[in-house]
Structure formats: structure tokens, C-alpha cells
Amino acid sequence: MIAEIICVGTELLLGNVVNTNGAYLARRCAALGLSCYYQSVVGDNGGRLKEAIETAVNRSDVLILSGGLGPTEDDLTKETAAAVMGRKLILDEKSKESIASYFKKRGMEATDNNWKQAMIPEGALILENHNGTAPGVIIPGEVPGNGGETEVAGKFVHIVLLPGPPSELVPMFEESVVPYLSALEPGVIYSQTVKLCGVSESKVETQIQDLIDAQTNPTIATYAKMGEVHIRVTAAAADEKEAKKLTKPVVKELKNRFGYDIYSTEEDTTLEKAVVDLLMANALTVTCAESCTGGMLSARLINVPGISDSYKSGYVTYSNKAKRRILGVKKGTLQKHGAVSRQTAEEMAKGAAFVAKADVAVAVTGIAGPDGGTEEKPVGLVYIACSVKGKVTVREYHFSGNREKIRVSTTAAALTLMRRCMLEYFSKVTFGQ
Amino acid sequence: MIAEIICVGTELLLGNVVNTNGAYLARRCAALGLSCYYQSVVGDNGGRLKEAIETAVNRSDVLILSGGLGPTEDDLTKETAAAVMGRKLILDEKSKESIASYFKKRGMEATDNNWKQAMIPEGALILENHNGTAPGVIIPGEVPGNGGETEVAGKFVHIVLLPGPPSELVPMFEESVVPYLSALEPGVIYSQTVKLCGVSESKVETQIQDLIDAQTNPTIATYAKMGEVHIRVTAAAADEKEAKKLTKPVVKELKNRFGYDIYSTEEDTTLEKAVVDLLMANALTVTCAESCTGGMLSARLINVPGISDSYKSGYVTYSNKAKRRILGVKKGTLQKHGAVSRQTAEEMAKGAAFVAKADVAVAVTGIAGPDGGTEEKPVGLVYIACSVKGKVTVREYHFSGNREKIRVSTTAAALTLMRRCMLEYFSKVTFGQ
Incomplete structure (x- = not known):
């Protein structure tokens, strides 16, 4: 079966928004065993949208459209798809x-235009939206004839309409569209992701080049992701059991080669979840003392449900005075070595552990820029300290990029360091550097 | 003149790479005054690429293709574009x-297949590549006839071929393509964005439906963005001065209608920047006491460079004990009303203002889920308190979505409330609700 992705929205055509939905939908179609040969973007224009849908029903079996399900007049996706399929809209x-x-x-209170979102094409399946107001829709059926002119009249197609915001589109796709599409295409594509932290993508690539070169089924691909590298092992087979049998030896070989640099092979496990799991497993409490990241590290940890057993309190100590007053960093340390120094990071971690009465304390201090850098201490210089019992x-780090990128990289590095320190302390694991 | 963007590459079709080139090229075309109605993605497949280029010369005047200029056999863009335009390739x-x-x-040493990159279509302009090996190409000229069958035979088009890596494409576009395209289309497209917080997109739409209906030049479009609504006013004119003259009265009318719900009309100003500007303008210090957001609010404020004059310290008080110990929330308040209550939020804000010696203190407490909700206090219930002097x-809020979405929405709401409270206190502005 051939799938085609059409992303609708003038903001995409103007380049105001990067089309992440396109990449997400393409990746998921591939995983579901659908061949996707075309992706396109059209604006909020009825005529051109109709043309795009007509072209797509000609050459593809499954159309996935995102965007244009909103309450306003220029949201036309549902109306246009229904027209191409010869369906009326019904409340x-x-x-x-x-x-x-x-x-x-x-x-x-809902405004009148909101009811437009409850108008559904005849004979369509409704996909509930738990994160917004626009329901999704699947229109399965035969392409109607236009007095014999349409070549594909009578062809059976599936038109899937999804809301544009990724926070609505992704859960809806996973909950409702995956089961629908899986039923269409017998055979599965099964992927397992091996997730590493604290290593560079090029190093990972080099270490598995022989596996990549020898790959046929399963395939092996690496993805860099903010301080992490993910290796995706993907197998095609008749059923999931068969596919798992194909991926298993490859995942095992990757585990042999990368050992503890792998933090998880579970789809749902994020780096912060892996860190929180280690805290829980060792019944540890944790605290953070953040300067340049300014709360980002705590925010990532607290994104893990159930963290309340470990995380009680944390501190954003942005000024020198706050570092002294809240964490007890010595005035002399700040004067002699500066706020961004190995010594200050160490005292911040020790102080945080003491005031929060926490088993694990991580402290971050650095220069996120754009100002504040010197020749000796340039923008991107960061110290992270981790105290375990x-x-x-x-450790000293040098990051690049803008203020936000430096802060995000620092947060990932702090999680990686926390994980390493806990493994070294409790599991006697030794890391290279 | 109508432009069309075609990004070539199987990695895009599989979703392994997010199509940032598409967004970049679209944004630059709009700024250069070219209307872009279509973007598409095709894989490294000669037949489908030819089809895409033929469709594009039919409906557009300027084709911009990225990718497929590499040295390998599946790099086919130059060969295919040359064939459609009836040109030979010459070394x-x-x-x-x-x-x-x-x-x-x-x-x-260059390998044999590298010389393929030096093969250029007859009559094409060569664009030097200072960041890689593949030169870019512009093929200007008339679409050749195919024995009279092609409708557009004789139409003059410009086909621009650029390398795929953004580090090569972007400098080449800026250096060589911008001057070329500027000469084709005198005139500019100028956009101004009016940014609102604390109002829903559907309400905004309703209030400006008459303006949208009457729009021709400039056009008006709304975009929802995590607790914000952006209204984009876009004018086409001979030059920037003329374009600004067209957008100015519309922006003025929007300011009349939405007043202080507009936090900025500057491209670079984020909501947190608007809040920090208000803090600076009134020489105020600020602190945050966060429970469910767990540092996210501080992290957004600290993303604004220069915040160190205002933000000294902040607190993540996740446990009840931390709320009591650090912020001085009363045990009785927690027992009687619970951690997620109007009373606790208020005491958190007051306590934070006191311990941080801050003029403005904002406190957040809520149930981010997925567990911890009850019938009386469901997941998504949030209280935010803001103390100004x-x-x-x-205020009480009800958010929906997963844990992360609730926390992100809460953070945006906290920034909106901070802004309102400061405006009410210092500028005597009154808000509706």
C-alpha cells in the first residue's frame, strides 16, 4: 500500500513553521510498512488543496493530511476531502x-465557529481528540466518478485527517490511526531503539560501521538527539514475534559493544526516566542547584511521573549572593575562582545536598551567553558537579550554539553525569572518561 | 511570480530527517516577494522526480530544488532537471x-564519481559551493515542446538546483540565489506579527472576522502557540517602505481591538522577554516558587539574556515539607486546603517574596498527572499566585493533555498572569477576567 502525506497550512508554505509533522508521519508510515513516495505542503486555499488531494488519490492508497481542522473559515481540510470523496458533512x-x-x-464558552469542528463527513470514522477541540477523521471508501472522467473512480482509498498541532496529532495518531493502518497492511515493521548518552554520534557510527554495512534485515540507523545518540534497529517480518527474532541478536551485539553507555532499550524510557529509575532503585533522594540552566534540569526530572518519592526541593541560584545564602558557597571561593569554576560547582553540590538533606545533589554553573564570556572563560564553558552520598x-564542559542550545546541552550532560556517578557508586561500573 | 520548492531525498520521505530546508527556502522566497503555493518532497527516484519537476513547471515560474547533487548513482536531480529542460550535461x-x-x-583524493558533480547542463549558471563539492546550478529558459503535447511549451522558467546539506545550501542561497531572484521580482513581502497572550484563538478570530473577510493586501492570519495567539499581517509591495505603509493601519486597528492583550509586535520578543522587559522597566526583582512546573517557569525567564538584574534566586518546592520549610507555608493550610489550593498558592507566593526579598513572586501548584487526580481535584487543576509588591x-486554571502539556500550559499561564499583575499594579490597566 502506498501512503502520501499532505501537510496543510499557510504558515508552512511561508516557512514560519518547520514541518515536523511531515517527518513524524513519514517515520510512522515506514514503521507500519507503508511505502511513502510523496509528501507535500499546501496552503489554506480550497482550490489548491482540492488539486493536491485529487493528485494523491490518483497515485496513493492512504492519504494522511494534517492541519486545517480548526474552527476558522480558512480551515478547509475536512470540507475539501469530503467534497473529493462525494460526502456530505453532518453534525x-x-x-x-x-x-x-x-x-x-x-x-x-464555545463560539459559534467552534461547532464547525463537530461537522463530520458521512460514513467517516471519528478520532477523539484528548488534547484539543478538533476531532480527527478517517474517510474510507471508493473514489466517486465524475461522469466517467476520473481515471481512478471506484478505487478504494483511506483519507486520514488529523489536527495540525503536534501535541494533538501525535497522541491521536498513536491511539487511533496506528491500529487502523496496522489492520490494512498485513506484516509488520518492528523497531527497537538502543539509546546511548555521553558519546558522540560519529564515534557510535565508527564503532558499528561493519554492522551498518552488513545490514539488510534488520536495518540499523543512528540519530543524534541533544546529548544522546539513538540506534534504531528495524526489521520487517510476517508478525511481531518473527520481527523480534530478527532484531534480538543485533540489539545484543550493540549491548556488547556499548555496555553502560546504553541507558535504555525501551521505547518510552527517556534519559531523565533512566536517571529517576536509578534513584528509585537505590531509594535515593535528589536535589538540583542550578545557575545557567535556571530550572531546566529540575523541570526535566519532574517530568517523570512518580518523582515525588525522590525529589523534594531544588534551587535556582542565579546570583552569587543566592549561591552563598542558599547553598553556603564561600565568599572566598567566588572571589578567588569565580562563579563559573570547578570549586564553585563543587561547593554548590555539597551545599545543596546539605540544605535539601538529599542523597544525590547535582549543581550546574556556566556561561550561557550571549554576553559574559571572556578569553579565559568563554561562552559555553560549564561546570557540573554531582554528589552521591x-x-x-x-566535570568541565565546552558547549556551542546559542543561549538556549547551551542550556539544553548542559541539562543533558547533567543527567548523563548523574547516571554515571550513581552507577559508579552503587554498581561499581567504571566509565572511560 | 510563483515559486515552488521540491526537496529531494529518501531520508526526508522516510522521516529520518526533518525538512528544515523547506522552511528556510519558503521563508526566503516570501521575503523576496515570490508567492510559494506548493512544497513537495520526493525520494531519490528518477521517474517520480521527473513527474514532480514536470508538474512544477506547469504551475510555477521558479523551481527551487534541494538535494540529489551528490556524487553517487542515486543523486539524480541535475540529470532529471536537465532532461525536462532538454539540455545536455557538459563537463x-x-x-x-x-x-x-x-x-x-x-x-x-577525489574518486571517479566526484567528476559527475562537475557536469553542468548547457546554458546553466554555476553557483560556487564554498562549503562542499557540489556546485549549485540555475537553468533559466523556455520549457521545450514535446511534439506539441506539453501545454506549457515555450513558458520561461528558472530552475534552481541546490545541494541538500543546510550548511552548503544556506550560504549558497544567500550569496548567489538571492541576487538572482531579487532581479526577477521587484518588490517585497513584509510581515508583522501581533502577539497576544491570555486569549483563545477562536475568540481572537471572532473579533477580527470582519478584517479577515475584507483582507486582500495585507492578509491577516492567526496562529495558536502554547498559551499564545499570534496574528500575522503580511503585505506585498514594491519596497519595504510601501509594504510597511500597508501593514501599519491594520496593526493599529488590531492594537485598538486587543489593547493590553497584545504583549508585543516585535519579531524577536517572546512572552518571557515581554515579562522581563516589564520587570526591568520597573526595576523589579523576581522569584518563582514552583511545584508542578518544577523549574520550567524559572527556566523560561532565565532564557532571556540580561535577566540577572532581576532574577536572583528561585525555588522548586515539590514536597509539602519543602513548601513549609523553604516558603513558610503553614501546616494548617496544607492540612485544611491541600497542596493544590488557592490558599497554598497564595502562601507560597508570599513566602517566596519574603525569602528571596523579591518585588515580584509567582507561585505555581497543580496536578500534572497522570496520577494524583481526584473527582474534586482532577488532573489539570492548577493554581497560580502572583505577588507584586x-x-x-x-487564579484557578483547568488544563488538559498529558503531564508535559499541562506543565507547559501552566508555565505560559504564569507568564501571562505575571504580566497582567504588573500592568495592573504599575500602569493601572484593567483586564477582563
Whole structure:
């Protein structure tokens, strides 16, 4: 089966928004065993959207459209797809109720144009939206004839309409569209991701070049991701059991080669989740003392549900005075070595562990820029200290990019260091550097 | 003149790479006054690429293709574009020399397939590549007839071929393509964005439906963005001065209608920047006491360079004990009303202002889920308190979505509330709700 992705929105055509939906949908189609030969972007224009859908039904079996399901007049996707398929739009009472309750819950009132979102093409499946007001829609059926002119009249197609915001599109796709598409295409594509932290993508590539070169089924591909490298092992087979049998020896070989640099092989496990799992497994409490990251590290840890057993309190100590007053960093240390120094990072971690009464304390201090850099201490210089039961490790880092990128990289490095220090302390693992 | 963007590469079709070239080229075309109605992605497949180029010469005047200029067999863009335009490929000696010297400089030797990159379509302009080996190409000219069958035979088009890596494409576009395209299309497209917070997109749309309906030049479009709504006003004119003259009255009218709900009309100003500007303008210090957001609010504020004058310290008080110990929330308040309550939020804000000696203190407490919700206090219930010079405002919110979405929405709402409270206190502005 051939799939085609059409992303709708003038903001995409103007380049105001990068089309991440396109990449996400393409990746998921590939994983579901659908061949995707075309992706396109059209603006909020009825005529051109109609043309794009007509072209797509001619050459593809599954059309996935994102965007243009909103309440406003220039949201035309549902109307246009319904017209191409010869379907009327009918008010769906259940969708109307969902929209009304969405607004009620927020103490707001739905405006008249919101009911447009409850209009559903005849014979379509409705996909519930738990993260917004626009329901998704799947229109399965035969392409209608246009007095004999359409070549593909009678061809059976599946048109999937999804909301544009990724926070709505992704959960809807995973919950409702994956089961639908899986049923269409017998045979599976199964992927397992081996997730590493603290190593560079080029180093990983070099170490598995022989495996990549020898790959046929499963295939092996690496992806760099903010301080992490993911190796994706993908097998095609008749069923999941068969596919897992193909990926298993490859994953095992990767585990042999990378050992503890792998933090997880689970789809749902993020780096912060791996860190929190280690905290939980060792019944440890944790605290953070952040300067340049300014709360980002705590925010990532707290994104893990159930963290409340470990994380009680944390500190954003942005000024020197706050470092002294809250964490007890010595005035002399700040004067002699500066706020961005190995010594200050160490005292911050020790102080945080003490005031928060935490088993693990991680402290971050650095120069995120754009100003504040000197020749000796340039923008991107960061010190991270991690104390585990009083044993403190301090490391120096040099990051590049803008202020935000430096802060995000620092946060990933802090999580990586926390993980290493806990493994070294509790599991007697030794890391290279 | 109508432009069309075609990005070539199987890695894009599989979703392994996000198509940032598409967004970059679209943005630059718009700025150069070219209307871009279509973007598409095709894989490294000669037949489908030919089809895409033929479709594009039919409906557009300027085709911009990226990718597929490499030395390998599946790099087909130049060959295919030349075929559609009826041009032969001829070895360009100067390009051959550049490629040889590129390799020599790196102590490497060019392989035979590298000379493929020096083959240039007859009558094409060559764009030097200072960051890689593949030269870019512009093929200007009339679409050839195919025995009278092609509708557009004789139409004059410009086909621009650029290398795929952004580090090569972007400098080549800026250096060589911008001057070329500027000469084709006198005139500019100028956009101004009016940014609002604390209002819903559908409400904004309703309030400006008359303006949208009456729009021709400039056009008006709204975009929802995590707790914000952006209205984009875009004008086409002979020059920037003329374009600004067209957008100015519309922006003025939007300012009349939305007043202080608009936090900025500057391209670079984020909501957190608007909040920090208000802090600076009133010489205020600020602190945050965060429970469910766990540092996210501080992290957004600290993303603004120069925040160190205002932000000294902040607190992540995740446990009840931390709320009591660090912020001085009363045990009785927690017992009687719970951690997620109007009363606790208020005491957190007051306590944070006191311990941090800050003029403005904002406190956040809520249930981010997925667990911890009850019928009375469901997941998504959040209280935010903001204290400005001792005057405390507390508001109740109901957010939906997963844990991360609730926390991100809460952070945007906290910034919106901070802004409102400061404007009410210092500028005597009154807000609706």
C-alpha cells in the first residue's frame, strides 16, 4: 500500500513553521510498512488543496493530511476531502458535546465557529481528540466518478485527517490511526531503539560501521538527539514475534559493544526516566542547584511521573549572593575562582545536598551567553558537579550554539553525569572518561 | 511570480530527517516577494522526480530544488532537471578544478564519481559551493515542446538546483540565489506579527472576522502557540517602505481591538522577554516558587539574556515539607486546603517574596498527572499566585493533555498572569477576567 502525506497550512508554505509533522508521519508510515513516495505542503486555499488531494488519490492508497481542522473559515481540510470523496458533512452530536465540555472545563464558552469542528463527513470514522477541540477523521471508501472522467473512480482509498498541532496529532495518531493502518497492511515493521548518552554520534557510527554495512534485515540507523545518540534497529517480518527474532541478536551485539553507555532499550524510557529509575532503585533522594540552566534540569526530572518519592526541593541560584545564602558557597571561593569554576560547582553540590538533606545533589554553573564570556572563560564553558552520598565528581564542559542550545546541552550532560556517578557508586561500573 | 520548492531525498520521505530546508527556502522566497503555493518532497527516484519537476513547471515560474547533487548513482536531480529542460550535461573545467582543490586541501583524493558533480547542463549558471563539492546550478529558459503535447511549451522558467546539506545550501542561497531572484521580482513581502497572550484563538478570530473577510493586501492570519495567539499581517509591495505603509493601519486597528492583550509586535520578543522587559522597566526583582512546573517557569525567564538584574534566586518546592520549610507555608493550610489550593498558592507566593526579598513572586501548584487526580481535584487543576509588591492575585486554571502539556500550559499561564499583575499594579490597566 502506498501512503502520501499532505501537510496543510499557510504558515508552512511561508516557512514560519518547520514541518515536523511531515517527518513524524513519514517515520510512522515506514514503521507500519507503508511505502511513502510523496509528501507535500499546501496552503489554506480550497482550490489548491482540492488539486493536491485529487493528485494523491490518483497515485496513493492512504492519504494522511494534517492541519486545517480548526474552527476558522480558512480551515478547509475536512470540507475539501469530503467534497473529493462525494460526502456530505453532518453534525455529530457526540463531537459537539465533547467540544462544549472542553470549553466548559476551562470556564470558557464555545463560539459559534467552534461547532464547525463537530461537522463530520458521512460514513467517516471519528478520532477523539484528548488534547484539543478538533476531532480527527478517517474517510474510507471508493473514489466517486465524475461522469466517467476520473481515471481512478471506484478505487478504494483511506483519507486520514488529523489536527495540525503536534501535541494533538501525535497522541491521536498513536491511539487511533496506528491500529487502523496496522489492520490494512498485513506484516509488520518492528523497531527497537538502543539509546546511548555521553558519546558522540560519529564515534557510535565508527564503532558499528561493519554492522551498518552488513545490514539488510534488520536495518540499523543512528540519530543524534541533544546529548544522546539513538540506534534504531528495524526489521520487517510476517508478525511481531518473527520481527523480534530478527532484531534480538543485533540489539545484543550493540549491548556488547556499548555496555553502560546504553541507558535504555525501551521505547518510552527517556534519559531523565533512566536517571529517576536509578534513584528509585537505590531509594535515593535528589536535589538540583542550578545557575545557567535556571530550572531546566529540575523541570526535566519532574517530568517523570512518580518523582515525588525522590525529589523534594531544588534551587535556582542565579546570583552569587543566592549561591552563598542558599547553598553556603564561600565568599572566598567566588572571589578567588569565580562563579563559573570547578570549586564553585563543587561547593554548590555539597551545599545543596546539605540544605535539601538529599542523597544525590547535582549543581550546574556556566556561561550561557550571549554576553559574559571572556578569553579565559568563554561562552559555553560549564561546570557540573554531582554528589552521591558525599562523593563529589566535577566535570568541565565546552558547549556551542546559542543561549538556549547551551542550556539544553548542559541539562543533558547533567543527567548523563548523574547516571554515571550513581552507577559508579552503587554498581561499581567504571566509565572511560 | 510563483515559486515552488521540491526537496529531494529518501531520508526526508522516510522521516529520518526533518525538512528544515523547506522552511528556510519558503521563508526566503516570501521575503523576496515570490508567492510559494506548493512544497513537495520526493525520494531519490528518477521517474517520480521527473513527474514532480514536470508538474512544477506547469504551475510555477521558479523551481527551487534541494538535494540529489551528490556524487553517487542515486543523486539524480541535475540529470532529471536537465532532461525536462532538454539540455545536455557538459563537463565544466572550472568546477572540476574546484572539486580537485577541495579534496587536495583536505589531503584526500577525489574518486571517479566526484567528476559527475562537475557536469553542468548547457546554458546553466554555476553557483560556487564554498562549503562542499557540489556546485549549485540555475537553468533559466523556455520549457521545450514535446511534439506539441506539453501545454506549457515555450513558458520561461528558472530552475534552481541546490545541494541538500543546510550548511552548503544556506550560504549558497544567500550569496548567489538571492541576487538572482531579487532581479526577477521587484518588490517585497513584509510581515508583522501581533502577539497576544491570555486569549483563545477562536475568540481572537471572532473579533477580527470582519478584517479577515475584507483582507486582500495585507492578509491577516492567526496562529495558536502554547498559551499564545499570534496574528500575522503580511503585505506585498514594491519596497519595504510601501509594504510597511500597508501593514501599519491594520496593526493599529488590531492594537485598538486587543489593547493590553497584545504583549508585543516585535519579531524577536517572546512572552518571557515581554515579562522581563516589564520587570526591568520597573526595576523589579523576581522569584518563582514552583511545584508542578518544577523549574520550567524559572527556566523560561532565565532564557532571556540580561535577566540577572532581576532574577536572583528561585525555588522548586515539590514536597509539602519543602513548601513549609523553604516558603513558610503553614501546616494548617496544607492540612485544611491541600497542596493544590488557592490558599497554598497564595502562601507560597508570599513566602517566596519574603525569602528571596523579591518585588515580584509567582507561585505555581497543580496536578500534572497522570496520577494524583481526584473527582474534586482532577488532573489539570492548577493554581497560580502572583505577588507584586505584596499585592497578591490568585487564579484557578483547568488544563488538559498529558503531564508535559499541562506543565507547559501552566508555565505560559504564569507568564501571562505575571504580566497582567504588573500592568495592573504599575500602569493601572484593567483586564477582563
